[in-house]
Amino acid sequence: MGRDNQTWVSEFTLLSLSSEWYTQVSLFVLFLAMYLLTVLGNSLLLLLIGLDSRLHTPMYFFLSILSCVDICYISSTVPQMLVHFLSSRKSISFYSCVFQLYVSLAMGSTEFFLLGIMAYDRYVAVCHPLHYTVIMHGGLCLGLAAGCLVSGFMNSLMQTIIIFQLPLCHNIINHFACEMLAVLRLACGDISFNEIMVTISGFLVIMLPCFLVLFSYAHIVATVLHIRSSQGRRKAFGTCTSHLIVVSMCFGTAIFTYMRPVGGSYAEQEKMGAVFYAIVTPMLNPLIYSLRNKDVVGALRKVLGKFSLKG
Template sequence: MGQENKTQTWVSEFILLGLSSDPETQVFLFVLVLTMYLVILVGNILILLLIRLDSRLHNPMYFFLSVLSFVDICYASSSAPQMLAHLLSAQKSIPFYSCVLQLLISLGFGGSEFFLLGAMAYDRYVAVCHPLHYTVIMHGGLCLGLTAGCLVAGFTNSLMETIITFWLPLCHNAINHFACETLAILRLACGDISFNKVMVAISGFLVIMLPCSLVLFSYGRIVTAILQIRSAQGRSKAFGTCASHLTVVCVCFGATIFTYLGPQSASSVEVEKIVSLFYAVVAPMLNPLIYSLKNKEVMAALRKVLEKFRDK
């Protein structure tokens, strides 16, 4: 065991193999990732500003949306800037402790987002199924408590998974990925990783399947309540309050379930990197677009802000 730990200490840095070694492909990926990252920053910061400036958006639904935007910015920033630097650099190395920190942050905010989507599903359930008691149930203390619980749960899981991942003796330092990611690092281990595989499965169940179950339960009750509304206009309005959140849920949960709970094979490594890229930059980019384009209140707040600037 002592020799294994000694082997691990010799790994002072990792080499990230990235998505492609072809120079032209790397330039194309740089432009693509940079564009998406800028959309992530601009879109999510804009949502944060709109929610802050427009009093009509000061309610639990948009409070959770503002937290989601903050989480998306932090999650994307944990890997996108480094990815951009490596796409234009011949030296694609990352120090050992920077890799540890990157995994901790990305897993922490990634896990927090899933729990947050579950909390947002509960918020929509209360809004549709108990509209008269919505403000009483979803009071400020509960919203803050749910948000804190999501962040604590996400980072507790992240800390546990990061520790058991880097506790392993590593025989190589070339990570076949564009970022420090659990499954890619486990492939470098020279010891038995069966315990880690079990822990990844347990972590996936707790972080992915439990919030997903809450989402399915909430929307099952929501659909039942909507179908009982007699007027078509009422049903459309009730469903409209949930459409944006449901779209984001499908995007986020679908990609991650495929990556972590799907069948693993040697040929799935490249597919895993593409799916990870989708979740790292595409999903955080889509979230503000979905919530702005599909949400009349957000668009109204944007028009109000633009009119103020135009008048000035």
């Protein structure tokens, strides 16, 4: 990490979301429930996709990758957050902070890329249905998924290295986790290069996938409006509604958080935004995709029916 030029900080103190004991206990119960729901919901979705051959399609392949990413994403921050809610000493070691920032940023970056790819998948399914299996073949799907993961981890590695090369003059992080912008505020040196890199990263990781989503759905809407049958239009829109809901929540809060100046008094807003895109969205993903999807509901009924027959 090159500590010759930086003030050595052996551990950091996280301010969390509240300093009041009763509020912290209430938040502990709330976030524990959200964490368990996220892990169980995404694990169930992974199980259903694995067991039901009807779900062995590109869309559900990307959805299974998204579920794995969501489990890792929320697990990188919430368990420690829960411990801090019930602890008077809310500290994290330097290397644990580095690792937490790296993993959470990698998972978050990968999720944005995946949502963009999933929008493209829906575009091909609606606008080119006869060529869907030819275009979205297995090799392409594997390559796109691998590209999302590699890009996410490379972006995270670059940001983590340049952040922790800075001289850190403080050790109190005004956040519930070691988040990129919160750690940057601890630096007492020139962070202009970091601000540029955050802007470039935000454009590549957030805005480019967002543009891909907008492009895909603009063509989807244009194609659907040309369908004469109202039932056909409803079916076409139904295949995309779930993904669009998730995308709107995830990209909206991320753009609000990262696509503005790094400096400034935005710490509290950033914490609330982080709660939404790093905790709430991973929890809602399996609920939205399962409750609004007949194939997933059918797969769940099929599995439950097998268990009931065995009983």
